[in-house]
Amino acid sequence: MVSRRPGWEGLDVLDAAPDGPVAFSADLSPASLLAAYRVGVYPFPASDEYTRTLNEVVFADQVEEGRIPLVGEEAADPYAVSWWSPDPRPVLPVTATHLSRSLARQLRNRLPWSTSLDRQFEGVVRACRGDRIPLWLTDELIASLVRLHELGHAHSVEVWEDGELIGGVFGLQLGSVFSMDSMFFHRPGASKVAVTDLAERFAQAGGVLLDAQRDSPHVQSLGGVLVSREQYIRQLRGTASESVPMPAATLPASRLAQPAASG
Template sequence: MTKHLIVLSEDNLSFPDPESALNDPDGLLAIGGDLSVARLQNAYQQAIFPWFSEGEPILWWSPKKRAVIMPEEVHISKSMAKFIRQTDLTLSINHAFNDVIHACSMPRKTQAETWISSDIINAYHQLHLQGKAHSVEVWHDDKLVGGLYGVNVGGVFCGESMFHEHSNASKLAFIGLCQHFKRYGGVVIDCQMITAHLASLGVKEALRGDFIRQLTQYQSCNISAQCWERQKLVLSK
């Protein structure tokens, strides 16, 4: 069956079935629409996320394979466990969302540009103000040296991006998220697409259909609002 790219209208928040996404490029589902809070929430509830470069139209994706982890399965290597015991880095939640997303938007050494455009930053800032998007920060004294941000959908946390300016800082943020989210009843963390960095932390690939079933099952979980209150995080050692 031939698959076609769907063009979204700005006055209709609905998305096509993720299983109708293109095979090449993998997961491209739709184009257009907007980045309103309502549309973004609708997208994440259906395993869909935006990903496009500055100057491009909005592109919506749901790839055939999804990088996911149950938070209790996060892998902490012996060297990382030693680092956690000895480090003077500290962690927090929702102390500096805007700073984290701006840091994540900086191009990596191997990149000429970033997909986290000003439109994305503004859109996720609005999600954060609505209590839907959250950040984990890593600090060295008063300097932000690492962190991550993402969107919470009930018992699922959909990670968007992470950064580090200090060795192991992004790993520390991810481990902190896993432990904290599990403590409040979180069930699944979505990392979108697998990387060697994520795989080293225990993240595995799942088929899109399996992830959608998890998302459908767990997005109605009632995660206490206390989970996302501004607070310091203490890692289990």
């Protein structure tokens, strides 16, 4: 029997498959996004009709059996967007996030970079989309993310060189967790500086974890570790609706290259 829920509230993903979608829902509205992130789930829109059809072909049986729920209105096509909550979950403890020694040395000696918070949110999101394949940052998703930024839930860190945006990261602040959606760089190391800067600002606001969503060597090089989905959800549930503003000043990136941050 197909399991359909009106919304994300109360969805328990702890028993879901560790490496597949935990739900399907076409609802990418700001309210749906925020509710999904608060229960530990993030979206991956299909980039084209082939991917949407593949979702249905591969997972329709599990949906029919009730192992993967559908969320939202019956009239909407759920297979256009899959929603994920991987187990284990890659996270960056804010106190352990660091730059490599070589990048820290470059910042100290010659890179005149600066960092900011929320100075160019949509610019960071669109730079993250770029020409990447698959194109999961759809126009609809970007519009909802920009609205969540306007409401104070979504934030970006920017890295600048002589007034040019050369790197950044963005995501949603969920109490003691910041869920990072994507990052980009136009200079080697700029995305790593953005994440390290975010960790410092978030720690000052009482934050504990940066959620990397998907594991990679890039995440591991910054101090990323894997935790169980249960551990992640437990941390998220503790303070998911409580957020303290992060420091917003534009600052020299060289401050991140002090011995405590150089790893």
